[in-house]
Amino acid sequence: DIQMTQAPSSLSASVGDRVTITCRASQDIRNDLVWYQQKSGKAPKRLIYDASTLQSGVPSRFSGSGSGTDFTLTISSLQPEDFATYYCLQSGAYLPYTFGQGTKLEIK
C-alpha cells in the first residue's frame, strides 16, 4: 500500500499568516492527489484535486503544488473560517486509496 506522510500533524497560526502543509507519498503517484478540509462534525470538503486544480467555489488563497511523491497545500492568508483539519488523499491508479494522517490547524 502507498503510505501518505502528512506534516505537520498540528499547526498554530494567526489570521493573515501563510501556511503550508505537506504530504509525501511512499511511491510515485504522479499528480493523483486531493486535498480536503474537514470542520468539526462535518463531512470533508474537497479543496484541490489533481494536486493543483482548485475546486470550483474554493477561495483562491488555497493552492496546491507538487507531483510524484511530494505535495504541498498552501493557504496564502489565513482567514478565520480556515481553522479546520486538512487531509491529503492519494486517489489514482493504486489501491487502496490512502489518506494522510491529517493536519489540525488551530488559532494561535
Add this chain to the structure above:
Amino acid sequence: EVQLVESGGGLVEPGGSLRLSCTASGFTLSTAWVTWVRQAPGKGLEWVGRIKTKTDGGTTDYAAFVKGRFTISREDSKNTLYLQMNSLKIEDTALYYCTHLFRDYWGRGTLVTVSS
C-alpha cells in the same frame, strides 16, 4: 439538491454484523463509483472500499483491514448501495461515510459502535 444519506449504524457486539445503507437523491447512483470512508472518534479518515458502476464491471475493492469481512453491493433500482459488515471488531467503531469522490458528494455519516 444532491444528497447522500447513510443509515443502519448502531451498537453491535464484537463478532456481530451490521448492514449500512447509502441512499442517493438528486442524482442517479447507478452512474457513480461510490466509496465508503470511515472516521474513528477523534481520528483521521480511512478509505474502506468502493464499488464501480455495473457499466464498469460492478467490481469492488477494499482496504486490507476489512477484506473478507466487509462487502459493498448496490441496488440501483432503489438508488441505494450497502456496506455489509461481518465479524466486527472494536476497532471498526467509527462514523461511516458514503461518498461520490469524483463529484465530492458526501453523506453526513452513520455511527457504528462495536462494544460489549
